[in-house]
Amino acid sequence: AQTVTQSQPEMSVQEAETVTLSCTYDTSESDYYLFWYKQPPSRQMILVIRQEAYKQQNATENRFSVNFQKAAKSFSLKISDSQLGDAAMYFCAFLWGSNYKLTFGKGTLLTVNP
């Protein structure tokens, strides 16, 4: 069974600084996808970034980038130039290529200090 572990229940960062959220996963599959979702106080689950396992290049979306280490089964999210609106719960999620469900980590609560 696939598992996703987020070892940091809470993180904080100063506005305009950079923060990295950690995620590790366990799988025997080779074809899979990894995601970071953001859940602000509004409760809406918002896709931040996705990574295909077969791609060596790390995904980037504006201020958000990932460090995907396939051999180490690590998928960290870096947020640059943090903004107050980045404050939210962040979930790492795994999708096996032939499966239908996202497996989520427990989440990391990010606080952005002004």
Add this chain to the structure above:
Amino acid sequence: DSGVTQTPKHLITATGQRVTLRCSPRSGDLSVYWYQQSLDQGLQFLIQYYNGEERAKGNILERFSAQQFPDLHSELNLSSLELGDSALYFCASSGGDRLNTEAFFGQGTRLTVV
């Protein structure tokens, strides 16, 4: 706005009762997924429907059932409710029968069982 609509936003009911949660997927999306988010279990996949047919089942209790109608909206029925069923229930939709592109989440239904 993800385009996925869930109603009601909040629901308070007593133990032993039955409730129905409704989800309208994004226009054109054929797949609907139900997730339960609770403090102790995190985000758990319940069930998926694709174009009216059940496609995958997760950790869904026998007291729970779901269906997808010809107009593609879906309903999640929860019966014989227990205090432990209190949670945020999310619906997500995607175009195909996989989540490898992007799943769009609704804002959830907050169920409180008293």
